Amino acid sequence: MTTAQAPSGSKEVPAGNWLGWATSTDHKRIGLLTVATSLVLLLVMGVFALIMRGQLAQPELDLVLPHTYSQLFTLHGSGMIYLVITPFALGMGVYLVPLQIGAPAIAAPRTTLLGYWLYVCGAVLVLVSLAAANGSASSGWFSYPPLADSDFSPGVGPDLWIVGVVLSTTGMILMGWTVLWTALRKRTQGMTMLRMPVFTWSMVASCLMVIGSFPSLLAAMALLAAGRADPSVFHANAWNIGYQHLFWFYGHPVVYVMFFPYLGAVAEVLAVFSGRAFFGYKGTVLSLLVFAALSMSVWAHHMFATGQVANDYYSLTSISLLVPAGVEYFAMIGTVLGGRLVFRTPMLFALAFLPQFLIGGLTGIMVGTPVLDYHLTDSYFVVAHLHYVLFAGSAFGLFAAVYFWFPKATGVELGERLGRLHFVLLVIGTNLTFLPMFALGYEGMPRRVVSYAPFDGFSLLNLLASCGAAVLAAGMVVFVVNVLWTLRKRSLGRHVPAPPDPWGAGTLEWATSSPPPATNFTPEYPVPPVRGHAPLLTLREGQGEPDDRATLSGSRG
Amino acid sequence: MTTRQFFGTVFALESALAAFVFAVVAMLVCLAVVRRRAGARRRPSRRLEHTRPEAFYVAVLVAVAAFLVVYTARQNHDEHRAAAHGDPVEVTVTAFQWCWRFDYPQARKPLAVRADCRAGRRPTLVVPTGRPIRFKMASPDVIHSLWVPDLRYKRDIFPHHVNTVTLTVDREGRWIGRCGEFCGDRHHTMDFWLRAVSPAAYDKWLAQHAGAPAGGTPA
Ligand code: HEM
Ligand SMILES: [Cu+2]
Ligand SMILES: [Cu+2]
Numbered sequence: 001m002t003t004a005q006a007p008s009g010s011k012e013v014p015a016g017n018w019l020g021w022a023t024s025t026d027h028k029r030i031g032l033l034t035v036a037t038s039l040v041l042l043l044v045m046g047v048f049a050l051i052m053r054g055q056l057a058q059p060e061l062d063l064v065l066p067h068t069y070s071q072l073f074t075l076h077g078s079g080m081i082y083l084v085i086t087p088f089a090l091g092m093g094v095y096l097v098p099l100q101i102g103a104p105a106i107a108a109p110r111t112t113l114l115g116y117w118l119y120v121c122g123a124v125l126v127l128v129s130l131a132a133a134n135g136s137a138s139s140g141w142f143s144y145p146p147l148a149d150s151d152f153s154p155g156v157g158p159d160l161w162i163v164g165v166v167l168s169t170t171g172m173i174l175m176g177w178t179v180l181w182t183a184l185r186k187r188t189q190g191m192t193m194l195r196m197p198v199f200t201w202s203m204v205a206s207c208l209m210v211i212g213s214f215p216s217l218l219a220a221m222a223l224l225a226a227g228r229a230d231p232s233v234f235h236a237n238a239w240n241i242g243y244q245h246l247f248w249f250y251g252h253p254v255v256y257v258m259f260f261p262y263l264g265a266v267a268e269v270l271a272v273f274s275g276r277a278f279f280g281y282k283g284t285v286l287s288l289l290v291f292a293a294l295s296m297s298v299w300a301h302h303m304f305a306t307g308q309v310a311n312d313y314y315s316l317t318s319i320s321l322l323v324p325a326g327v328e329y330f331a332m333i334g335t336v337l338g339g340r341l342v343f344r345t346p347m348l349f350a351l352a353f354l355p356q357f358l359i360g361g362l363t364g365i366m367v368g369t370p371v372l373d374y375h376l377t378d379s380y381f382v383v384a385h386l387h388y389v390l391f392a393g394s395a396f397g398l399f400a401a402v403y404f405w406f407p408k409a410t411g412v413e414l415g416e417r418l419g420r421l422h423f424v425l426l427v428i429g430t431n432l433t434f435l436p437m438f439a440l441g442y443e444g445m446p447r448r449v450v451s452y453a454p455f456d457g458f459s460l461l462n463l464l465a466s467c468g469a470a471v472l473a474a475g476m477v478v479f480v481v482n483v484l485w486t487l488r489k490r491s492l493g494r495h496v497p498a499p500p501d502p503w504g505a506g507t508l509e510w511a512t513s514s515p516p517p518a519t520n521f522t523p524e525y526p527v528p529p530v531r532g533h534a535p536l537l538t539l540r541e542g543q544g545e546p547d548d549r550a551t552l553s554g555s556r557g
Numbered sequence: 558m559t560t561r562q563f564f565g566t567v568f569a570l571e572s573a574l575a576a577f578v579f580a581v582v583a584m585l586v587c588l589a590v591v592r593r594r595a596g597a598r599r600r601p602s603r604r605l606e607h608t609r610p611e612a613f614y615v616a617v618l619v620a621v622a623a624f625l626v627v628y629t630a631r632q633n634h635d636e637h638r639a640a641a642h643g644d645p646v647e648v649t650v651t652a653f654q655w656c657w658r659f660d661y662p663q664a665r666k667p668l669a670v671r672a673d674c675r676a677g678r679r680p681t682l683v684v685p686t687g688r689p690i691r692f693k694m695a696s697p698d699v700i701h702s703l704w705v706p707d708l709r710y711k712r713d714i715f716p717h718h719v720n721t722v723t724l725t726v727d728r729e730g731r732w733i734g735r736c737g738e739f740c741g742d743r744h745h746t747m748d749f750w751l752r753a754v755s756p757a758a759y760d761k762w763l764a765q766h767a768g769a770p771a772g773g774t775p776a
Contacts, residue, residue: 066742140739146716147699147740237718240700276601283611305702305737306713307720312630319626326618329582330611336589338602343594351590355583362575369629371567371636375709378702378737444706446735449745541603
């Protein structure tokens with residue numbers, strides 16, 4: 001293949017060449033590869049979830065064996081966290097942060113690329129582990145010892161799973177470093193820290209947590225690996241409970257890593273489709289940092305029922321989180337209350353994020369309260385809570401981001417009608433699936449059970465939840481069709497090319513072409529002057545008379 | 558008060574608060590959607606900050622958080638103190654893959670309740686009402702958790718470590734108990750019955766079954 005030398009010295013490879021894609025150090029390509037890979041894995045993990053919901057639709061079904069079921073929830077849970085929502089968040093950061101701060105490239109692009117490939121290798125190992133003789137890991141995504149040691153979970157499957165988790169987590173740490181470094185060191189002239197867009201700030205806070213807490217997962221996995229080599233490691237309670245501390249020192253902050261970038265995306269979408277700059281910017285930035293700092297001190301609220309932690313302290317730090325969270329809601333609601341709202345698909349997802357995620361947040365206060373958690377932990381109440389956080393929260397933010405930035409990344413907008421259908425199905429499906437689970441947990445259904453008895457009284461609610469899962473799956477099919485159909489139209493040249501700024505947005509990535517050129521900004525698409533956290537908006541508002549402004553925002557589709 | 562009552566009080570309070578917050582946010586979002594839609598011909602505000610109400614609002618949040626922390630911590634302490642009040646009955650709980658064994662050290666002769674949790678053979682843990690029951694719990698293999706949903710309480714059971722909890726049951730009846738921590742492929746079958754009887758009936762039961770042949774499953 002012919003390769004031309006770009007002036008910067010980085011290799012320019014023609015688009016469409018797979019080798020070029022796989023080895024490019026262009027942050028936009030690495031970012032797209034990361035989000036595309038994680039979207040594919042989202043579908044895989046979604047299929048695992050559907051099988052589980054099928055198994056639980058009725059009491060005493062025999063769709064899958066108990067040991068298969070254990071692997072399904074382990075891979076679904078660990079896959080969603082290690083291989084889907086976290087990588088997607090960092091992939092968005094890799095793609096967007098340099099553009100949003102007016103940088104021509106990401107800092108240390110080869111490290112970012114290495115991070116991506118470690119992630120891919122990790123994902124492959126995790127999936128391959130299913131083919132091992134005794135199956136894959138089967139002790140849940142947190143894999144507590146001694147259940148996860150080689151006495152109780154023999155076979156190479158769990159070993160492969162551990163290596164896979166370590167590789168992908170190492171990849172995430174590398175990506176976190178380069179994104180953070182980019183935001184700190186590669187800002188364009190005029191882009192002070194306090195003019196960085198909210199999304200970039202959310203990435204900065206996330207990357208700080210990635211760097212601060214992800215190594216703890218590596219340590220936990222190393223401890224587990226030691227216990228698989230020699231199970232007597234876990235013949236001391238100190239290491240059993242010690243593993244849980246190491247694990248949750250990672251396991252709690254990762255929840256915010258899986259949430260901030262999506263909150264940042266939602267904040268951008270809300271501002272743009274409200275036709276204004278984000279309201280309450282400073283409070284939000286501060287609250288993100290406070291949140292990140294506090295997040296490192298709440299881990300043991302996952303361990304109230306062990307009877308071996310200081311309940312009062314962890315309850316204090318956990319409940320304090322409602323303060324920064326409340327500040328963020330204040331800003332987001334303030335933004336829409338003073339806006340002029342345009343209801344395109346990204347905006348629908350962003351608006352739905354607000355009440356949907358809130359259900360996860362409010363029930364989070366409940367499980368952060370020891371008296372309640374003694375009953376609710378490890379029950380379906382927690383399953384409902386975590387899916388409201390991760391699915392109704394993060395995944396809605398994820399889709400808002402996909403519909404919003406798709407034209408920037410590909411040069412063509414996703415279909416609006418299919419987008420709306422996707423949205424409606426997802427709202428119905430999410431609530432039908434996860435709302436009944438609160439009641440199930442309250443009534444005493446434990447999590448991670450492959451079956452239940454008719455007299456338990458769980459049958460009807462489980463049936464509802466499984467029907468909801470079918471609606472969700474239908475919504476996801478609509479989404480996949482939309483993406484494939486749009487890309488197909490583009491490859492046939494039958495699309496309407498997206499302009500640089502299809503939504504009338506305010507941040508720098510919309511100042512360059514869609515998709516952006518290799519160096520992000522060129523003499524044709526220069527970095528505009530930066531005088532606030534929504535430079536394009538300032539530019540438009542500064543140029544026209546008030547009436548022109550109304551026309552400008554009204555011209556948005 | 559029993560664990561169930563502590564749970565009920567705090568749960569009702571936090572649910573009411575949560576419902577209120579949810580209603581306010583949902584209302585504000587609806588308000589924005591209706592009043593602020595593009596068709597309503599309003600200009601977007603250019604305001605970037607509104608520091609005063611925000612500061613006031615943060616103060617309210619801090620107050621709510623402080624109240625919740627202090628209030629729930631007190632409930633937590635009261636819960637544990639109330640349970641320990643009185644002359645306790647002791648039960649040694651052994652949770653294993655995948656069933657339970659309950660020993661009564663206060664019986665005159667060795668008394669153990671056990672079963673294998675297969676085909677509906679669940680062991681029945683018999684306790685008296687109105688007296689604190691002190692469970693000394695350990696596991697010979699992996700981590701399990703003693704959970705009686707009706708008592709609204711669970712506590713993990715570790716290998717190489719004895720966890721102790723004290724609970725009180727205030728009325729007679731029979732409830733399902735479960736394993737609350739995933740412990741392997743038959744975790745879902747690891748259930749038992751908790752039967753609470755009057756103190757007199759309990760003493761009678763204890764006397765009747767003490768010294769029963771090993772492997773017996775008195776109920
Ligand atoms: C972004 C999407 C999702 C994320 C991040 C996610 C995450 C998780 C996590 C972390 C667990 C816990 C696994 C464990 O405790 O080992 C879990 C369990 C589960 N999820 Fe999801 N999930 C997602 C979507 C879904 C969907 C759409 C469904 C339903 C169709 C679903 C159904 C389940 C089920 C049935 C379990 C097993 C619960 C248990 O037995 O503990 N998940 N999920
Ligand atoms: Cu168990
Ligand atoms: Cu169990």
